[in-house]
Amino acid sequence: MVPTLSPTRSRSALAAAGVAGLLAVCGPMAAPAGAAAGPRTLTASSPGQLTAALAQARPGDRVEVAAGAYATGLIRVPHSGTAQAPITIAAAQPGQVRFTGAGGLDLTGASHVVVQGFAFDNDAGLTVPGNAAANRITRNTFSGNPGGADLTVKADDTEVDHNTFQNRTTQGVYLQVVGPGAHDMAQRVHVHHNYFYNHQYHGANGGESIRFGLSGRQHAVANGLIEDNLFAKADGDSEAISIKSTSNVVQYNTIVNSRGTISLRHGWNTRVEGNILIGGSTGIRFFGNNHVIVNNVVEDTTGPAMEVGGGEVRDDTTSGTDHEAADHCLAAFNTLSGSGPLVWYNSGKPFPPSDDTLADNILLGHGQPAAKESGTSSHFTGNILFGSPAGTLPAGAYKTVDPKLVKDAHGLLRPAADSPAIGAATGSFPQVTLDIDQQTRPAAKDTGADQHNIATPARPLTPADVGPNAP
Structure with missing residues (x-):
């Protein structure tokens, strides 16, 4: 199994990426000193907010995406979860979050991630790259994108279940x-x-x-x-x-x-x-x-x-x-x-x-x-x-x-x-x-x-x- 990847980012790095103003929406990057660092639910209602939420997601977190069409390029998933605490990226209303056009998710290097409840009506579908091991693609709908394949899996220990x-x-x-x-x-x-x-x-x-x-x-x-x-x-x-x-x-x-x-x-x-x-x-x-x-x-x-x-x-x-x-x-x-x-x-x-x-x-x-x-x-x-x-x-x-x-x-x-x-x-x-x-x-x-x-x-x-x- 590919080793778990757990990169971290500082607040200054997030600010440099232009997302510091969204931290209040998505939640703090780290728990306060002395507090338990338990799983969090982060929310996003636009491509920019989704990028920000994913940038600070840590093992065990759930990123919920509001209903709507997301068409502005591939959104990177930069961090990995663990076998015991995966990062879950889920539609807040299953089937109501649509990736269209050039929109979609980029899982490069991201392991132990759950992708759940999305509608992939986009040009490129979804790819699980070879360096993105032990991910789960579950309860999504793929509707015949005009590219080569709706879902391409290249990585070990991928689970593909309950999709249409x-x-x-x-x-x-x-x-x-x-x-x-x-x-x-x-x-x-x-x-x-x-x-x-x-x-x-x-x-x-x-x-x-x-x-x-x-x-x-x-x-x-x-x-x-x-x-x-x-x-x-x-x-x-x-x-x-x-x-x-x-x-x-x-x-x-x-x-x-x-x-x-x-x-x-x-x-x-x-x-x-x-x-x-x-x-x-x-x-x-x-x-x-x-x-x-x-x-x-x-x-x-x-x-x-x-x-x-x-x-x-x-x-x-x-x-x-x-x-x-x-x-x-x-x-x-x-x-x-x-x-x-x-x-x-x-x-x-x-x-x-x-x-x-x-x-x-x-x-x-x-x-x-x-x-x-x-x-x-x-x-x-x-x-x-x-x-x-x-x-x-x-x-x-x-x-x-x-x-x-x-x-x-x-x-x-x-x-x-x-x-x-x-x-x-x-x-x-x-x-x-x-x-x-x-x-x-x-x-x-x-x-x-x-x-x-x-x-x-x-x-x-x-x-x-x-x-x-x-x-």
Whole structure:
């Protein structure tokens, strides 16, 4: 973690900056001799007052910003908080403080800062630079700025939660996570409970809701966590969540009525678990090595429910833009349903996927062949197929039987009490200890994403669960 930065300023320095007359509004810089130096609430109702308040903010302070439009350049956050006492910069009325035009916040060098409750309608969005570690961006609204990305994260230990990203019609990314330099990744970035809505760029590329890395950073270990986010009308790109780095977890997200997929486009060793994808043409696609894809539900998609990617290369050594064949990956205990191919191998690439395992999944088709193309040295066991011919699934890869799935009150496919999927899994797979409900699977595991249980806590996320107004 980057060391905490705690610069101080004297009254004379503030006076030189032209803000001495505002100290009475914002509060004294230091507590009187002998008094406890506790947290303070500083207030600001103009860009100048906000600059002054931030100039004297110390760990534990809260800077509240009055409603209005702030359009006059980037406002520097010159001081850092601490892990125990962050500096909070918050809209006094959430959503009523708008950064527009050239306005915004400059977090360069500022760590342990909370940015809360703002509306970013500005040209440049917000950037968390690489030297601004352990900051939290929470309960803000980003409305499709005309620049490249609404929020760019380059710093370690950044938390991005309970924000709304909405209504972009131009090319660009809602949230991109990169890192310092040309090839590194920010470490331990946590993205959760955000609402990604109505990305309507409709381009061939460059319209992801989340892009976690870049081609040139694909071999950098990020240890990122993307969980409990809702994506609706994520149509700006074929990828709603685009992973282009190594060793991440993508879990318990919901994607509804979207073109965008969960795509492991570059990198290795990512786990995709417990996600719910319903409607649209969405699905899960993966390239690269050693991924684990388990306990996901893809339901009523018109596109491929799962794509096991082939590549222009077998193992990438150049950090280039070529697709890398998916090798040594596990896709197990998923429930895949739709009118397109349920499993698409290779997608016409020169190097087919190799040494992958497709096990204990439920494949519920609507007439189209279940599998398209094939990989090499793939391992199949315990899959249930119903409603479609096998296509290129080899003999012995599946059994054909009605899994007796029924939709619960939230529209999620689950096995009925008499489902032949109950206790039917053939592999032990120590990588899979829970089901989509995060309930423990017994030794006799059920096929598919759901271990049958009367208690069914998992459900698709709704707008009430995410964004600035969620609990």
